Amino acid sequence: MPLYRAEAVVLRTHKLGEADRIITLLTRDQGRVRAVAKGVRRTTSRWGSRLEPFSHVDLQLAEGRNLDTITQAVTITPFPANLGLDYERYTAGTAMLETAERLITEDREPxxxxxxxxxxxLRAMTGLDNPDDPKPAGQVLDSYLLRSLAVAGYAPSFDACARCGEMGPHRWFHPAAGGVLCVNDKLPGSASPAPETITLLGALLAGDWATVSASEPRHRREATGLVAAYLQWHVERGLRSLAYVER
Incomplete structure (x- = not known):
């Protein structure tokens, strides 16, 4: 069987037989890949712990007819060790993993x-890039959700009207319409968030952490609700893991 290497993050695992696991991976070059890790549930396994959710690993895999087989795993970044003891980070990270898997519709899609x-x-939330200033888990999650939706083709608009393109600021927001709406294009059921919340949403999408850090808790809570509504509309059903995130 041909061998290949892949840098990957483990998204999900489930049991196979008595000692094996099927590992769902998001790889750098091959997109989503499902592979078998043989014997990793045995207590004698030397590298089973490297294939837990959140693990950022360098893998060697053998191509298979239906599922590839993982033959080697080396840890690149030990995200599980930084997330497992912090409930807020862990639940936010779990929502990220579920979102990543949900937004990629086909295996091996780049x-x-x-x-x-x-x-x-994950690096921002665990403070690996800046140990003295780890980003708040809730805001990292909201930023990740908006940006991953944008990459998947569902970019929200927080400045121009999502229907007519007229530049704002606008006071109405509707998930199905794609973002903010002007008064002429307002749809039934549109939310009317505070102007500061709309500014915060734009900052989360752009990764403007200075603006995010300066925002008030009440605007963060309102933004979180709008992000969740937008995500639920575009992935067609809510994330199971999002229910456990402290909001």
Missing amino acids: ALQQFLLLVGA
């Missing part, structure tokens, strides 16, 4: 930007 977004969000 997804470099999604991979880089996920790794970057």
Whole structure:
């Protein structure tokens, strides 16, 4: 069987037989890949712990007819060790993993930007890039959700009207319409968030952490609700993991 290497983040695992696992991976070059890790549930396995969700790993895989087989795993970034003891970070990270898997509709569909977004969000939330200033888990999650939706083709508009393109600021927001709406294009059921919330949403999408850090808690809470509504509309059903995130 041909061998290949892949840099990947483990998205999900489930049991196979008595000692094996099927590992769902988001890889840098091959997109989403499902592979078998043989014997990793045995207590004698030397590298099973490297294939837990959140693990950022360098893998060697053997191509298979239906599923590839992982033959080697080396840890690149130990994200599980930084997330497992913090409930807020862990639940936010779990929502990121579920989102990444949901937004990639086909296996081996190129997804470099999604991979880089996920790794970057995990690094920001765990403070690996700046240990003295780890980003708040809730805001990292909201930023990741908006940016990953944008990469997937569902970019929200927070400045121009999503229907007519007229530049704002606008006071109405509707998930199905794609973002903010002017008064002439307002749809039934549109939300009317505070202007500061709309500014915050734009900053989360752009990765403007100075503006995010300066925002008030009430505007963060309102933004979080709008992000969740936007995500639920475009992935057609809510994320199971999002229910456990402290909001």
